[in-house]
Amino acid sequence: MPMPDNQLLDRYAELTVRSGVNIQPGQQLVVTAPLEAAPLARKITEHAYRAGASLVTVLYSDEQATLARFQLAPDDAFDVAPGWLFNGMAEAFKGGAARLALVGEDPALLSEQDPAKVARANKARAVAYRPALEYISGFAINWSIVAFAHPAWARAVFPGVPEGEAVERLWQAIFAVTRTDRPDPVAAWAEHSAELERRAKWLNDGRFSALRYSGPGTDLTLGLADEHKWLAAGGKAKNGVFCIANLPTEEVFTMPHRERVEGTVRSTKPLSYNGTLIDGIRVRLKGGRIVEAFAEKGEETLRSLLATDEGAARLGEVALVPHSSPISQSGLLFQNTLFDENAASHIAVGQAYPDTIAGGGRRPKEELARMGMNESVVHVDWMIGSEEIDIDGVREDGSAVPVMRGGEWAE
């Protein structure tokens, strides 16, 4: 396995620790990572200790073990999840630990497996993970998600290219879109993060009550939650620590109203969901709910996803990303949400972020629900933006303002 340029990998690890999760002296760090990410996880561990972390714990996962389970375990195994481990993570977050996820996996790992079993395993996992996830979605602690160039992922992104070269090219792409190859990546992210915050402010000042999308196969009016707030991925967690929750990130995002989305929308990029590729999605929403759903590929998995629970067929996030984003400009289909969602405007079904409502973290759940907040054990982003999509911001009084034209910011 060829390794990326060692100096760049080291800078990437440092960027992750300083600009991404921004670990604080005395803080514990909980990292999740596939086994293949061990070289990066080790460098991150070193930088975290240099920055004063008291303890870094890496929870490794193993795709081969996951696959073996689907091939060999008894049928009733698939409703079981490691709740005890997730409860342990929740305890760590409650105690003030920061969280880092290293992602990058075989996007088609489970594509040959029984979709019903995959759906049951996904649901059991999502339900068991919920207590830990609430610290993340509620932004109680500083956290971040970054990628590493998993060999199977690299092969999927660069089909036909020998694995070693594919891994190298994927690392180059990761270093480019995360600005790791800039002279001062930490400074570059401070600047980019401020730019995204300016864009969020412009949208907040616009006081739109809905967004209207039009384009090929898309005619959607997406109502926004009451007192919704546009945010960028960089922000101050409730523990007072500024972190950038995704590296890379190009989006500004807010909360759709769970009951006020009407029309049809088409996906513009494939979506990799827990080892299954879902492509060519077309859905119709009525009263905020997805009432019709089709996909050219992975339709069964899409339907299972939407049936996970009551909130899985409603929206929890709407995000705007210009078509000229560096990720889109790379011309690559990453088949990984962290990248692809930053190549295009997107929506997510499932759990909403309470912080995308003003004072959301302190309001009771019933009030948040009345204001339009959706709840679910899942949160899955999929891309609906392209250079063919126009978006208007619509105010209460019916007046409309161009927000995006041909996939770019209208102003």
Add this chain to the structure above:
Amino acid sequence: MPMPDNQLLDRYAELTVRSGVNIQPGQQLVVTAPLEAAPLARKITEHAYRAGASLVTVLYSDEQATLARFQLAPDDAFDVAPGWLFNGMAEAFKGGAARLALVGEDPALLSEQDPAKVARANKARAVAYRPALEYISGFAINWSIVAFAHPAWARAVFPGVPEGEAVERLWQAIFAVTRTDRPDPVAAWAEHSAELERRAKWLNDGRFSALRYSGPGTDLTLGLADEHKWLAAGGKAKNGVFCIANLPTEEVFTMPHRERVEGTVRSTKPLSYNGTLIDGIRVRLKGGRIVEAFAEKGEETLRSLLATDEGAARLGEVALVPHSSPISQSGLLFQNTLFDENAASHIAVGQAYPDTIAGGGRRPKEELARMGMNESVVHVDWMIGSEEIDIDGVREDGSAVPVMRGGEWAE
């Protein structure tokens, strides 16, 4: 890295799952393993799913990360331990999960590090692990410990031999002493396990109240706990599952009385304790307590160990192993407790096993303490047997029976 004969590794994994932990249909399995053990962990995972496990979770550790912490983390980090993770494990055991530890590490990993920091980290870890350990020491669930040939370990066992060859020779040694190279390893272990149980019965029938050790540098009278029970590593856990807690195992063991050990004793093999090698131990016990302690090597670590808590300087286990055991006959110094403790009779400082008192699991702690049971956050075995040691069993009435002569069973 050369891998061992793939077929033998597979049989070893199967032996571990079937004879060692004896995983039951529907049961979860929690495995701890160093990163380097991933190939074995994967094979074990497969066999566990074949045997009906519902979920196998491998918690990987990374020596490089441990070392980085000692080199880079701030001083006050060393009183911190991942209690949240250990509490998660305890929750898994409470829910009925089985436990497997894959061991094999660099015996000198931390030998260059500040012994005071190492001691603080060991203590913090031991205290945090206690709730999980109680399920193990109380034999509430089926569990087992097996080894894998870690490269740094192999280099320590075969100094001067190139790493690849050292790893191969260590695997061969592991396969030999675990009987993996026999035609039917599972049957061989059933037979061997029955033989150890017969030996335990003979000792129980002897109704000794103390053991008397004599040999070079050793003159020790070791009182046994009231109503103590001799056990072998193979036995039925409280969840009803028969497992063999150590592979290999050659010992029969019981509980010393925490206040009734008098005299001097010398170690006969080095002891590897959390990355530090302790050799040439000489201690004097009075009223069950180690009141003088010396070591030719690692004396500071030995003293820190004994000072961990009140029970760390008293005994929690006494075990008898004939000098002709296969591990002793291999002529190798493994520098790993799992092997070395099965090469010689040994004692352990620290936590006792409640099950080595009749009905121990059901008696209140105060009663167990009165009967002689020791408690501590540590349990560390060290070897005091050799071909030069004689052991007598002494009864209440003062009569004595030869138990071992020249390191072998007297009958």
